[in-house]
Structures are given as structure tokens and as C-alpha cells.
Amino acid sequence: AQSVTQLGSHVSVSEGALVLLRCNYSSSVPPYLFWYVQYPNQGLQLLLKYTSAATLVKGINGFEAEFKKSETSFHLTKPSAHMSDAAEYFCAVSDPFPGYSSASKIIFGSGTRLSIRP
């Protein structure tokens, strides 16, 4: 079964500092990996996704993530935090080709709340 583990339920950084949100995955097949963001009182929206092409993936709002197979990691980074980045971030994993009789599922981690200090 596939799963993701997000290290740290809450991360706080100063405005302008590096943002690093950690995600490790477990999968028996080459996975697809996603980062979603949830702003207060809203649904989730896709930030970026890894689909077995380039290992460094760029997303919206200056975020990027690097797929490292040897470390089974897909950490999210942003060089300089902005106050508007305060939100909850979810890492997610899927098996993109589960077989004819199955449908894919996207499995989410427990989330990391990002706070930005002025």
C-alpha cells in the first residue's frame, strides 16, 4: 500500500527565509507525487506534481520540489517566504497505473501547517 509521511505538523519561518516542508513516501511501484495547498476555509488546490519526467518540479507561487528515489523523499521548498504562503500543505501519492480493474486513488499525508513570522 502506498503512503506518505510528512515530518512536522507545524513549521514556522520568518518572512524572507527559506521554506522547507518534508515528505517521505512509501510505494512498491514508481509513484506519482503531489503537493497541495489549503488556505483557511477553502478546499485544496494543486501546487505541483511529479510524473516521472524531470526530478525537479516547479509549481505555482515560486514553490518547487525534488524527487529523490534513493531517499524516497519529495520535499517542498521556496527560497523566500511571503506572508501569503501561510497555509496548510499536503503531500500526496498515487499509483498512476493500477491495472484495468482498479481505479487510482490519491492518498494524502497528515499535513503541515506553515506559519510566517513578520
Add this chain to the structure above:
Amino acid sequence: NAGVTQTPKFQVLKTGQSMTLQCAQDMNHEYMSWYRQDPGMGLRLIHYSVGAGITDQGEVPNGYNVSRSTTEDFPLRLLSAAPSQTSVYFCASSYSRTVGTGELFFGEGSRLTVL
């Protein structure tokens, strides 16, 4: 362009009552799903559907029923509400039945409290 619409946004129930959370999408998506979000547990998949007439169970299906009679609608039914079902519920859809290759589009959520 409405996207994924959920109703109601807020609901308070007493233990044992029944209710239906509505979800509609106008993007002609094949795949629709329901998640619940609880503090510290992220999102957990309840049920999903890959097309009209086809549904399947996710990670936490007990206590919930679904049906998919049209492409656009995917209601979630609680037949006898329990306090453990107090949560925020999200409906999400995707253009492809092999959702793992694509992106999920989420509604704004329905906050349910069971007393």
C-alpha cells in the same frame, strides 16, 4: 465557471439523524470522490466513483453511502449519524478515471457537527 459545488457548507445533526451532503461538478469529470478531513489525520478517502453507475470504497467507508446516477452529481449519505462523523467533508473530481495521473479539483468543504 462553478467547478465543484458542495452543499450545505455547515450542518449540525443529532446522533441517529440522517442527511445527505450534495456535490455537483460542471467540468464533465469522470472521477469524483469524497474525503473527510480531521485534525492531525490529513484527508482520508471515503468513497469514489469512476463514472455514472460505478462506485467503490476508499479508506474509511463505514457509515457512509454513495451513488452516482449522473456524471455531474455524487451525493454522500449518512444514514445514522454518530459523533465520530463530526468532520469537514470535501468532494473532489478529476478529468480522468486514472486519477493518479491527474489533478484533483476540490469543493470548498462541508463542516458537519454531530451532537
